[in-house]
Amino acid sequence: MSAPRVVLVGPMGAGKTTVATLLAGRWGVAVRDTDHDVEATAGREISEIFVDDGEAAFRELERAAVATALAEHDGVLALGGGAVLDPATRELLAGHTVVFLSVGLSDAVKRVGLGVGRPLLLGNVRARIKALLDERTPVYEQVATHTVSTDARSPEDVADEIDALLEAAQR
Numbered sequence: 648m649s650a651p652r653v654v655l656v657g658p659m660g661a662g663k664t665t666v667a668t669l670l671a672g673r674w675g676v677a678v679r680d681t682d683h684d685v686e687a688t689a690g691r692e693i694s695e696i697f698v699d700d701g702e703a704a705f706r707e708l709e710r711a712a713v714a715t716a717l718a719e720h721d722g723v724l725a726l727g728g729g730a731v732l733d734p735a736t737r738e739l740l741a742g743h744t745v746v747f748l749s750v751g752l753s754d755a756v757k758r759v760g761l762g763v764g765r766p767l768l769l770g771n772v773r774a775r776i777k778a779l780l781d782e783r784t785p786v787y788e789q790v791a792t793h794t795v796s797t798d799a800r801s802p803e804d805v806a807d808e809i810d811a812l813l814e815a816a817q818r
């Protein structure tokens with residue numbers, strides 16, 4: 648049975664997609680991102696799925712995408728920021744190496760800009776991110792085997808820490 652070498656979770660703007668790509672390049676393994684898988688399955692962008700069918704429909708596609716990726720992907724896997732809200736997904740994550748990329752409000756706001764392409768940030772981006780961080784941080788902590796802070800750090804620096812953490816865990 649294969650399992651991802653590492654699964655990255657955390658809020659929008661934590662750098663999951665960016666750091667997953669960096670790590671996979673370093674390790675010479677494939678990268679997978681459940682947001683991309685959902686878009687490929689639906690044949691539409693995430694913002695279109697939200698507008699056309701609503702968030703619940705997106706979450707159902709996301710739940711299936713995460714389950715498939717956890718079962719068949721053996722490289723680096725980035726989840727969308729809200730994937731861990733699903734209890735079945737949290738159960739599936741048990742036993743995997745899961746890194747919570749944490750980010751504070753001000754860095755997250757800088758990184759997502761106007762939030763284009765992230766429908767949950769429509770309106771007041773700062774207020775939306777604050778609410779999501781408050782609500783979800785305990786859930787990220789619950790599923791994570793490791794936590795890495797990304798505030799004021801480059802993606803390369805974050806990837807270095809994950810690399811070192813996993814190497815130490817294998818020893």
Ligand SMILES: Nc1ncnc2c1ncn2[C@@H]1O[C@H](COP(=O)(O)OP(=O)(O)O)[C@@H](O)[C@H]1O
Pocket residue numbers: 657658659660661662663664665666728758759797800801802805
């Ligand atoms: N450590 C970092 N420092 C500064 N900018 C970053 C960092 N990580 C990611 N970014 C930038 O922030 C934005 C969001 O990154 P992304 O990887 O899409 O995050 P996520 O997938 O967690 O939502 C991108 O423009 C990316 O280049």
Ligand SMILES: O=C(O)C1=C[C@@H](OP(=O)(O)O)[C@@H](O)[C@H](O)C1
Pocket residue numbers: 657658659660663664682693726727728729730764765766767
């Ligand atoms: O936090 C969320 O609920 C979401 C995060 C997004 O992914 P990123 O965390 O990669 O931006 C994407 O799945 C969707 O817009 C919803």
Ligand SMILES: [Mg+2]
Pocket residue numbers: 663664665680682725726727
């Ligand atoms: Mg992403």
